[in-house]
Amino acid sequence: xxxxxxxxxxxxxxxxWIIHFNAGACNGxxxxxxxxxxxxxxxxxxxxxxxxxxxxxxxxxxxxxxxxQTRDRLKQIYDQMPEPKYVIAVGTCACTGGIFDxxxxxxxxxxxxxxxxxxxxxxxxxxxxxxxxxxxxxxSLKGGKKGGxxxxx
Amino acid sequence: xxxxxxxxxxxxxxxxxxxxxxxxxxCFTITLEGEKVVHAVIGVGYNHRxxxxxxxxxxxxxxxxxxxxxxxxxxxxxxxxxxxGIEELSGITVPRRAAYIRVIIAELxxxxxxxxxxxxxxxxIGFDTLFMYSWRDREKVLDILAEACGNRVNYxxxxxxxxxxxxxxNVIQGISKMADSLENQLKYYLDLVMIxxxxxARLSGIGKLSxxxxxxxxxxxxVARAAGISYDIRTxxxxxxxxxxxxxxxxxDHADVFGRTVVRIRExxxxxxxxxxxxxxxxxxxxxxxxxxxxxxxxxxxxxxxxRGENIHYIRSNGTDILDRVRVRAPTEANWHxxxxxxxxxxxADVPITIAAIDPCYSxxxxxxxxxxxxxxxxMDWQRLRQYSIEWYKKRGVDMASVKxxxxxxxx
Amino acid sequence: MQDEQTxxxxxxxxxxxxxxxxxxxxxxxxxxxxxxRILTQPLDKEEFEQLLHYAHDELGFYRASHVVxxxxxxxxxxxxLLVNEEGVxxxxxxxxxxxxxxxxxxxGVFPSLELHERELVDLFGADVRGxxxxxxFPLPDGWPKGNYPMRKDWKPEYFDRKTxxxxxxxxxxxxEAKSDE
Numbered sequence: 001x002x003x004x005x006x007x008x009x010x011x012x013x014x015x016x017w018i019i020h021f022n023a024g025a026c027n028g029x030x031x032x033x034x035x036x037x038x039x040x041x042x043x044x045x046x047x048x049x050x051x052x053x054x055x056x057x058x059x060x061x062x063x064x065x066x067x068x069q070t071r072d073r074l075k076q077i078y079d080q081m082p083e084p085k086y087v088i089a090v091g092t093c094a095c096t097g098g099i100f101d102x103x104x105x106x107x108x109x110x111x112x113x114x115x116x117x118x119x120x121x122x123x124x125x126x127x128x129x130x131x132x133x134x135x136x137x138x139x140s141l142k143g144g145k146k147g148g149x150x151x152x153x
Numbered sequence: 154x155x156x157x158x159x160x161x162x163x164x165x166x167x168x169x170x171x172x173x174x175x176x177x178x179x180c181f182t183i184t185l186e187g188e189k190v191v192h193a194v195i196g197v198g199y200n201h202r203x204x205x206x207x208x209x210x211x212x213x214x215x216x217x218x219x220x221x222x223x224x225x226x227x228x229x230x231x232x233x234x235x236x237x238g239i240e241e242l243s244g245i246t247v248p249r250r251a252a253y254i255r256v257i258i259a260e261l262x263x264x265x266x267x268x269x270x271x272x273x274x275x276x277x278i279g280f281d282t283l284f285m286y287s288w289r290d291r292e293k294v295l296d297i298l299a300e301a302c303g304n305r306v307n308y309x310x311x312x313x314x315x316x317x318x319x320x321x322x323n324v325i326q327g328i329s330k331m332a333d334s335l336e337n338q339l340k341y342y343l344d345l346v347m348i349x350x351x352x353x354a355r356l357s358g359i360g361k362l363s364x365x366x367x368x369x370x371x372x373x374x375x376v377a378r379a380a381g382i383s384y385d386i387r388t389x390x391x392x393x394x395x396x397x398x399x400x401x402x403x404x405x406d407h408a409d410v411f412g413r414t415v416v417r418i419r420e421x422x423x424x425x426x427x428x429x430x431x432x433x434x435x436x437x438x439x440x441x442x443x444x445x446x447x448x449x450x451x452x453x454x455x456x457x458x459x460x461r462g463e464n465i466h467y468i469r470s471n472g473t474d475i476l477d478r479v480r481v482r483a484p485t486e487a488n489w490h491x492x493x494x495x496x497x498x499x500x501x502a503d504v505p506i507t508i509a510a511i512d513p514c515y516s517x518x519x520x521x522x523x524x525x526x527x528x529x530x531x532x533m534d535w536q537r538l539r540q541y542s543i544e545w546y547k548k549r550g551v552d553m554a555s556v557k558x559x560x561x562x563x564x565x
Numbered sequence: 566m567q568d569e570q571t572x573x574x575x576x577x578x579x580x581x582x583x584x585x586x587x588x589x590x591x592x593x594x595x596x597x598x599x600x601x602r603i604l605t606q607p608l609d610k611e612e613f614e615q616l617l618h619y620a621h622d623e624l625g626f627y628r629a630s631h632v633v634x635x636x637x638x639x640x641x642x643x644x645x646l647l648v649n650e651e652g653v654x655x656x657x658x659x660x661x662x663x664x665x666x667x668x669x670x671x672x673g674v675f676p677s678l679e680l681h682e683r684e685l686v687d688l689f690g691a692d693v694r695g696x697x698x699x700x701x702f703p704l705p706d707g708w709p710k711g712n713y714p715m716r717k718d719w720k721p722e723y724f725d726r727k728t729x730x731x732x733x734x735x736x737x738x739x740x741e742a743k744s745d746e
Contacts, residue, residue: 039292
């Protein structure tokens, strides 16, 4: 691992920017994700900032089972993110397809389309769990995990 | 999506389908003439999951939990409508206490949904202080819901024949405490909206939908009530315990975004009154009766008043435990058509708040591509559109940063 | 109990009587299901359209809330739900055979039906004549033509989501499997 990479990872750990995408959720996890940024939980105090554009984001927080219509958009957004990039699947549907598994317009979990780093089950996921997921992801970076490179092979 | 069309000096802008901060995807294609919107096409269906088909292969109890996840914000109203339909088909009566519990949860849900909307709307016009305030207050309601149902979203409290959990005294006391403190806050917001000139300059006259148009396009919920139509299922067809509870329908005659804001805040105050009535008069007794194994054949149209408006479920049974057809008409579906009408003739700067004002269950938008007649393509996302609208208004002297928040009562 | 029921549905009864007075051939086909609900039997296309126009123009059913499509074996059913200012729902039923599922669009009378009629086209394969142009709803782009997921004979198990193709098991394969048994 070169110096630059170390510096990037250090920066990431201190202040990751997240982008939120709804791939076909019921809105339950989405409002909880926003709630994590609202005053009660306030992710921003931990240096985590919500970003509108995927080009500025480090972490994709993705909710919901992937529908056929959002599948390509999800891929696009993932491709637009600069490396290193990480994905958190929020909610049972995002992990496996959950209750919507078997519906004709549902692909299944997020990992059927893009690689996922952290899975957070729950219906709906609580904001505490989302904060914990981000924290676990950041902790794992200390071990030198390389985001975005795992899909190279 | 990346449809580029230039008709004369008209500019076509597709907005969609990803919203950077909130809710669900949708796509709006907007044609501009100068700064005015002349035509709007609404493309939805990004969240089409094939849920109604799935209902046809699951038993009605499994379907209940699926139906609850039609929408995470108004999950209780969907499951109530569904349960009511099944109960009507199989001829069972819900115990009175259970009916009251359903009303309490429904009103708490209305509170949390309207507070959420107030925050989102404030965010869209660049008034982030109000966003933070209302989402902070929303936590109070969610705390009660979590204590009563065990979950903050998707409560899972309804079952066919009643409810699954009883409310204990702690919850009931919690509700009355919450109602008192929330009432102060809500009155404060109402004052803010009514008195502050900046807000009314930003919201008045935007997204006009007159009474006639609201009727023609079939608007429901706060959109219709803000246009002076006194249409509320809680009074028109008092379901559950609403027959015993006095409900005042809130209407307003502004017929614009300002009116919708006022209606929603007043409705929250009314919800608090309903909650106070419920906790005072909640009867003792059982909370559920046994549901039959099979649902008798027949069809039923069941409806409830969701926070966003009238919610209709059509259920047809063929005599087994698997339903033949379930059709859910969520309130947002009824408000789309009016929105097209609202957008046309508006300035581009008013598009975000107009879309937000119907409280769409699938919001929008990432990339909006502005195509100038000189073939210059500019990529604009929802956040930039929002920024554009805030700047546009600032130039015209409407700046949310100038709003002085009067000191609010100590809260936490 | 019975008396109470009849007295509460007087307004609904009056609407039904008005309809039967105007259209004699509908007698017995329109009935009050319960309070605030008036249902019809499945009607012919002409009968249906006459009644829908009459309900909109004369009876004050100003709003169409939605259309429910159903698969009734050989036929497709369409249930149009109209609402008046008192909140009474009038459910008008229309039927068309699957071999020729042609109905006329009612968006001329009720503009709010646009999305719902598009849904009938996508999900049931109905041939709605006179629907204004616009994006399809709600199936995703690239959905294979001729697949109508809400029809009962269409099974999601046979739909390959990756390639967007519908591969039902061949009938002769079924027979072979059976003969093996």
